[in-house]
Amino acid sequence: MAIIVKPIVTEKMTKLGEKLNRYGFRVQKDANKIQIKQAVEAMYNITVTDVNTFIVAPKKKSRFTKSGVISGKASAYKKAIVTVKDGEQIDFYSNI
Numbered sequence: 001m002a003i004i005v006k007p008i009v010t011e012k013m014t015k016l017g018e019k020l021n022r023y024g025f026r027v028q029k030d031a032n033k034i035q036i037k038q039a040v041e042a043m044y045n046i047t048v049t050d051v052n053t054f055i056v057a058p059k060k061k062s063r064f065t066k067s068g069v070i071s072g073k074a075s076a077y078k079k080a081i082v083t084v085k086d087g088e089q090i091d092f093y094s095n096i
Helices: 011-020 033-044
Strands: 004-008 022-027 048-056 060-065 068-073 077-084
Touching: 004 033, 011 022, 022 033, 033 048, 033 077
Parallel strands: none
Antiparallel strands: 004 022, 022 077, 048 077, 060 068
């Protein structure tokens, strides 16, 4: 089972990457900071200086249909913000 599920590529995370060398990843819920650090370093061949993790709360969703209101929620997930050593960067778009 892979520790890193996918990178988070949004406008906000792109700005953090450009300014502060911080990148976001969606990770497995049972992964700890040491495992995340090792996985990112192995995958992208960079040096990680800091890892911050938090669990994103599920969002409540509802929609109106002919048969009534259907309500539910999106699943919660764990997010990791990884700080990379100065002078190094991750290029998510190199494989496209």
